Amino acid sequence: MLVQRLGTPSDFDPLLERVRDARVVMIGEATHGSYDYYRLREQLTRRLIAEQGFDFVAVEGDWPDCDRVHRSVVGAPGGAQDPRTALGRFTRWPTWMWANAEVDRFCHWLRAWNLERPERERAGFHGLDVYSLWESMQAIFDYLGEEDPKSMDAAQDAYRCFEPYGGRVEEYGAASRFVSARCEEEVIRLLARTRAHVVSDGPDAFAAWQNAEVVAGAERYYRAMVHGGPDSWNVRDIHMADTLARLLTRYGPGSRGIVWAHNTHIGDARATDMAGDGMVNIGQLARERLGRDAVALIGLGGYQGTVVAAPHWGSPAEVMTVPPAREGSVEWRLHELLPERAVLVFGGPDQPDWVTGVADHRAIGVVYDPTFERWGNYVPSRLADRYDAFIWCDDSTALHPLPALTTFGELATYPAGV
Template identity: 45%
Template sequence: MAAHASFQEALPRAVAACALPLEGARHDHDALLHAIGDSTLVLLGEASHGTHEFYSERARLTRRLVEEKGFCAVAVEADWPDAYRINRFVRGRGPDPGPLEALGGFERFPAWMWRNTDVLDFVRWLREHNDAHPHHAAGFYGLDLYSLNTSIEAVLAYLDRIDPEGAERARRRYGCFEVFGHDTQAYGYATSLGMAESCEDEVVRQLLELQRRAPEYARRAPDADGEDEAFFAEQNARLVKNAERYYRAMFRGGAASWNLRDEHMAETLDALRAHLGRHHDAPAKIVVWAHNSHLGDARATEMSREGELNVGQLVRERHPDAFSIGFTTYAGMVSAASGWGAEVEQKRVRPARPDSYEAVLHATGLDRFALLLRDPRLSPLHVERLERAIGVVYMPATERASHYFYADLAAQFDAVIHFDVTRAVEPLEKTARWEAGEAPETYPTGL
């Protein structure tokens, strides 16, 4: 027993000895940037979708990657058409007069994930950077596939401008979805049970036509952005194809829908990389923002035992030079909902379980720091422990079952950034429940 206690004390000491303090200074990330080296893909995770420190630190590190290492894009866990509206703004295109308006595409749940003050500040910075350095501009793109209806509308709007006859063909093909209105889950339910014909053949035909005619459409475009707009339309058509499969897979259970979603994000990332690097000899350098569960290598977690893969695994398999950084916290507050589609709240994050990685990092006594996990002194971290994951829903009452999974942190990521106590990201639209916050667990006794 004494030997076990001694080991439990020795591990936090070993971690503390390797810790790189984060003091809010410009040089904070020097060691991380040195470790990143010539990597062309840097994956920046988060342990929740509502923690201020995760957003702000990712933005700080991304600014240096753009300014000092020539990264030309940020690709995020967001829908393609909504994020592309931001891309147009930061590149000085489109009608939006400011960053607040450019974030206007994020209307559906969970709006706070991207409509928050930290993202607003980053979008403002990105526009200012691009205005000052037009030959080293960086874009903003989405990787996710939930926007089936919005992407259909975007394809039709593009074709209305560039090829009205092609737009009519697309309307006929996408008309397959009309009986379901905008209810993508109803479509998935009915087709998975054989109650309705799937639209698979029609969406594949539409994508193939757009791909075949993309060079012609780029030449027809009325401005210099023709190649980008043709790519935007093609990606929307690809999203519709993959989203159609995803919504059908949702009702079959198992790992299929999760895998389809992450395969789509990895496919989109590769397509974006090829598009942005088309006029250069070197591959495009891209920063990716998404949840730890998407960006940490699934093979190092219990996900793989359940048949799941993720973006982090696919990227490492395809691009061995990629560098991934996970983010963790021990306690604090988070912006999250109590159920899917519910309003955002400030919810108290329980102190991490004593058998978790977060507890080990907390036991160092350090407030905020980074770790380079390839450091041989950190080999004791190369074991399976519990790791916490909070998405857009946080259920503290069932936290062990709902929010913890086993992982080998040192195999999952190349580095980790830990903030011991964190605060909730601030939504641009605050609900009354968010403003009220959450009372401490000792309320009303105060004990």
């Protein structure tokens, strides 16, 4: 195991050497609301794009919202000249995950970097998640209305099937227990009709296809959600893994992608108690599909500090205090050994027992109660099997959300808010 203290972006050199041959690099976070995690991830991502030629960043966000950001950062026709304009249109709670000053700074850098290069060499920004049923449906209407009005009947059938559930589409899941209420057939027709247009090979056609895949994934997600257990989590992560695969195909042979998501999504689930509960995640699926050597999984974590989160689903965000990690956890051990920032690159025969054995590893979602630290917020993990490397930040501070008009989001799966 290699340990490198972090002070400047050049200190990532050993980690960059470790991931040099990876086709996919996934960079996690222990929370969705810590400035330091976003900043360190941004610094590493800039170097991966500028020095190693990575083609896109794919994040734990909705496709339609992220597509507006993508159009801005690649300078596409009709895209916002200022990426903050696109980020300001994120309205689904929790908006602060992507509409924040840290992502805004990265997107401004990415746009400036892209505009100095030919269109075919510009790095994209895409969403992997499954929640945007209505927004994706509208995007399909817009696309088919211009490209193939004759195909609108499939979109209209799907829309009419979901329409009775209005803004509370999760009620569709409860209704779908009755066969007559399911929208599967309509969604399959929509997906088939939209997929047929990808032969035109244009970016708008690909976006329409991806939106149709989101509608199909959302339909499965809401049906699975009402039954509880791991099924809805698995639907979501399989959808994200499938979206990543489509992006790699879209960018062409030899393309390389960066994923930003919570540690619970990118750290191999087989090295945690998630596996015992029947859960998979995008990190595990990528290793299985592409091969372990082609995927680098990088976790981030810290000991204490402040974080932006909410006490309940849909409630306003707050700056909360993250108490010191509990005794015996990964974070407690690292605080004892490395009371500053560092990167740990796993591998080799000299790894200590605390990274190869099982230890509690903290995970904070968008819903957080600091008083629950004694009983929850930890995932038992074998750190060196869950990740290929780990970025340590002993003390972290809250990120800086952009002003946003928030709408209530769909219900989250277990683990809550990640």
